[in-house]
Amino acid sequence: MAKQNAIHLNLNVRGLAPSATLTINEKSQELIRQGKPVYRLGLGQSPFPVPERVVQALRDHAHVKDYLPVCGLWPLREAVASFNKRTQGIDTNPENVMIGPGSKELIFILQLVYYGDLLIPTPSWVSYSPQARIVGRHTYWVPTSGDNFWRMSPDQLDRICRTDPEKPRIAILNYPANPSGYTYPLDRLKEIAKVARKYKVILVSDEIYGLLHFKNQHVSVARYYPEGTIVSGGLSKWCGAGGWRLGTFSFPPNLDWLCKAMSVVASETYTSTSAPIQYAAITAFNGGEDIEDYLFHVRRILKALAKYMVDQMNGFNVRIPMSHGAFYLFPDFGYYREQLAGRGVHTSVELCTVLLEETGIAMLPGHEFGRDPSELTARLAFVDFDGEAALRAAMEDYRQQDIDDAFIRSKAPRLVEAMKRMAEWFMSR
Numbered sequence: 001m002a003k004q005n006a007i008h009l010n011l012n013v014r015g016l017a018p019s020a021t022l023t024i025n026e027k028s029q030e031l032i033r034q035g036k037p038v039y040r041l042g043l044g045q046s047p048f049p050v051p052e053r054v055v056q057a058l059r060d061h062a063h064v065k066d067y068l069p070v071c072g073l074w075p076l077r078e079a080v081a082s083f084n085k086r087t088q089g090i091d092t093n094p095e096n097v098m099i100g101p102g103s104k105e106l107i108f109i110l111q112l113v114y115y116g117d118l119l120i121p122t123p124s125w126v127s128y129s130p131q132a133r134i135v136g137r138h139t140y141w142v143p144t145s146g147d148n149f150w151r152m153s154p155d156q157l158d159r160i161c162r163t164d165p166e167k168p169r170i171a172i173l174n175y176p177a178n179p180s181g182y183t184y185p186l187d188r189l190k191e192i193a194k195v196a197r198k199y200k201v202i203l204v205s206d207e208i209y210g211l212l213h214f215k216n217q218h219v220s221v222a223r224y225y226p227e228g229t230i231v232s233g234g235l236s237k238w239c240g241a242g243g244w245r246l247g248t249f250s251f252p253p254n255l256d257w258l259c260k261a262m263s264v265v266a267s268e269t270y271t272s273t274s275a276p277i278q279y280a281a282i283t284a285f286n287g288g289e290d291i292e293d294y295l296f297h298v299r300r301i302l303k304a305l306a307k308y309m310v311d312q313m314n315g316f317n318v319r320i321p322m323s324h325g326a327f328y329l330f331p332d333f334g335y336y337r338e339q340l341a342g343r344g345v346h347t348s349v350e351l352c353t354v355l356l357e358e359t360g361i362a363m364l365p366g367h368e369f370g371r372d373p374s375e376l377t378a379r380l381a382f383v384d385f386d387g388e389a390a391l392r393a394a395m396e397d398y399r400q401q402d403i404d405d406a407f408i409r410s411k412a413p414r415l416v417e418a419m420k421r422m423a424e425w426f427m428s429r
Helices: 002-007 020-033 052-060 074-088 103-113 128-134 154-161 186-199 253-268 275-286 289-315 334-341 348-359 387-395 405-411 413-427
Strands: 097-100 117-121 139-142 169-174 202-206 229-234 247-250 378-381
Touching: 052 275, 052 289, 074 097, 074 229, 074 247, 074 275, 097 103, 097 253, 103 128, 103 169, 103 202, 103 229, 103 247, 103 253, 117 128, 128 139, 139 154, 154 186, 169 186, 186 202, 289 387, 289 405, 289 413, 348 378, 348 413, 387 405, 405 413
Parallel strands: 117 139, 117 169, 169 202, 202 229
Antiparallel strands: 097 247, 229 247
8 A cells, every 4th residue: 555655656755755854863862762872963953042031922922823924923024124134234124024934944935936946055954955856846056165165156156057047046055054064255155146146046045044153243145136135044043943933034125026926825835923933033033132142152152162073073083174153064084984985884874874873973964965975974063962051151150251171071061972982983993
């Protein structure tokens, strides 16, 4: 019966596996249930608590049960527009803001309603390409290299577009990036904007990690290509509210037709985003001194942890430059290729499988992010620590001093142990 049902699967879905990030989380949970030690460096979920004032706003509106407008609560759309202006200097009309149950869903609906190819750098977040496949769009992976911080090149983008200059396309920039944590310098953003304008490419600037830039210096490409950029954001990363499922799209006025087309699909699928969460999100996007203080210390902690992890890996010959934001690293373990091959490990999938089995360290293989399977890359999410305790210590005990190794050993012992086990495993090969 199962085989018969499989025959009727849509060809766009057949062969797709569940999201890699969710799968690694489930595998980790299963090993934990078996009593095995697991160091959860796979799922990219913020370890930090939602700011208390935002949580209180959710409590205050828990009784709200009505369906809200498809594109979102008007005061929330105003708050997002104000947020864009305050943080990026971008002028957004609240009418051009759309609220959805996670930016992931909004990106999917965009691909559904806009008939165009998807252009993404490799590596890129695990769900962009599968979404394109589900809706029957072609994905073009734009080549990148670790030497250039895995960034999309304006020349590569131009090379793809000029093969058919009139073809409709969507290009996604995500920075600070999942899976690498790297961002784009201003000159690169300006050049990408020029190419996008030349070929009328719609840019989706996925800025879900923008406020987690370690120096708080994130710059939206929408500043340089305002007429063709959709800014994607939400609460999941900077506000620690992944499970709340609230995402935002901010459109330029001339793409209002696209916003309306997406709202039609939304009205026939999810209807509207959870009402209490939308009310709470108003508080989050309006910000305030307490939320700025929260973000200041979150960035301090993440920057210190990133440096610690990078230093540790450099210490056992895994060369990786310091990241710029978020809570990811994308190391290349190619230094150990010969030794690993002697144990039958030739791909990033095999590497991550064996590493999980033998050390309990859960990471995602680079292949899941669009890299060649033979490349021994992996995404490491340094989030396996008590974010609430770390945040409290940073705000109180370490408010007037730098976060040091003593802080990391005390507040992130599982990351310390994971690095120790990883070093021992690789250096004993």
